[in-house]
Amino acid sequence: MRLTLAVVLWTALLAYQVEAHQALWNYGLFGYNWPYQASNKTQDWNSNAVVSPLRKTQNLTIAEWFGRGMTKYPPRTGEFMSLPSGGIYQGEIACNRAYTKLMQQPSLNGSNLTPFACEGGTMHQINPLVTSPPPNNTWLGGTALAIAYTSDVDTLKPSDMVIISVNFTSVFWREIDYSIPKGLPPCPDGGCLCTWNWYHLAGHGEGYGQEMYNTLYRCNVTGETDSSVSLALGAGTVPVYCGNDTSSCVTGPKTPMYAWMAEGSNMPDSPIPRYSAGFGFSDGAQTDVLSVAKPSVNSAARRRSTNPSIFRFLGTILRPSDHRTRTTNGMRMRRRIGL
Numbered sequence: 001m002r003l004t005l006a007v008v009l010w011t012a013l014l015a016y017q018v019e020a021h022q023a024l025w026n027y028g029l030f031g032y033n034w035p036y037q038a039s040n041k042t043q044d045w046n047s048n049a050v051v052s053p054l055r056k057t058q059n060l061t062i063a064e065w066f067g068r069g070m071t072k073y074p075p076r077t078g079e080f081m082s083l084p085s086g087g088i089y090q091g092e093i094a095c096n097r098a099y100t101k102l103m104q105q106p107s108l109n110g111s112n113l114t115p116f117a118c119e120g121g122t123m124h125q126i127n128p129l130v131t132s133p134p135p136n137n138t139w140l141g142g143t144a145l146a147i148a149y150t151s152d153v154d155t156l157k158p159s160d161m162v163i164i165s166v167n168f169t170s171v172f173w174r175e176i177d178y179s180i181p182k183g184l185p186p187c188p189d190g191g192c193l194c195t196w197n198w199y200h201l202a203g204h205g206e207g208y209g210q211e212m213y214n215t216l217y218r219c220n221v222t223g224e225t226d227s228s229v230s231l232a233l234g235a236g237t238v239p240v241y242c243g244n245d246t247s248s249c250v251t252g253p254k255t256p257m258y259a260w261m262a263e264g265s266n267m268p269d270s271p272i273p274r275y276s277a278g279f280g281f282s283d284g285a286q287t288d289v290l291s292v293a294k295p296s297v298n299s300a301a302r303r304r305s306t307n308p309s310i311f312r313f314l315g316t317i318l319r320p321s322d323h324r325t326r327t328t329n330g331m332r333m334r335r336r337i338g339l
Helices: 002-017 062-069 287-292 297-305 308-317 323-336
Strands: 023-025 081-085 088-094 143-148 162-167 175-179 192-200 211-223
Touching: 023 211, 062 211, 081 088, 162 175, 162 287
Parallel strands: 081 211
Antiparallel strands: 023 088, 088 175, 143 162, 143 192, 192 211
16 A cells, blocks of 8 residues: 555656656667766656757757757666667657656556656647647657767767658657668667757647757667668758758758757758658658768778789789699788788
8 A cells, every 4th residue: 555655646746747848768868867877876767857948048059959968978888779770660759757668667667658748748749639630740840860870979969960760740649660761881889879859849739939859869770781881970961941842852861950059050940940841851761861871991891802903913913833822822912901
């Protein structure tokens, strides 16, 4: 009885404290245990600092807004958001760590979870909440996952990120799918860095607008990867608003959209950015992200190693002794030049 009462009181406390803002929760998230480090024995089961919006009125610097300013609060060693190339990443959007089945206090055992991105729906959807049918996608803004092929968070820049997946029907449901393009290159040692991006549109009775959301993760690409290509930092182009005129949309890989910040913005204040067709995005995997992918260093080296001209060159510098000696010397020479 005492334990049951404690759980009820804890759930009620969460409902009272929770804010109607959102984040994609994962153990690879920077700042998920703020104000403590992720490795700290003290776990803040009621953590919601990363869901705080980034507003124009705050005049934020890049260090303050990029990754929600949580770059000094990395995930625990070995924790990554796993993105299956050619598959689907299944995640949870919520206004508090406690409202996710992955990261909530174990004693709650899912007792306080709803199908929506926050208990009873969030004010940043539709007010009053309409659940059937779901609201028009154009009211929601859409959300996007972006990736940078580096593990060095200290040198990471907002422009390094490239969008790889968009979900038009968000933010609305707690559980969400992001389709990941097939053939992405694998991450370097130490993994990649990813961001989740969303704009609150407002205008439908769900609160005020001019809010940007940007959270940072250590991530890793698994599944159907292609090690013969690489995706350079900053390979994306800044999107532009094209509305229904698809001929004026930016094609190919795109960077996330940043607006209203004191520094680092790449979009005008209006119209409010959204991850939708009106800004050149498709719903799901951004398959055009690999249109600028280049052969990786390793694959180029493999091609050089099988170039007949190299073997002709080797043949001219080897003495015409018996076949076995020539082969042995050739192998030595190949090792010497790194083949």
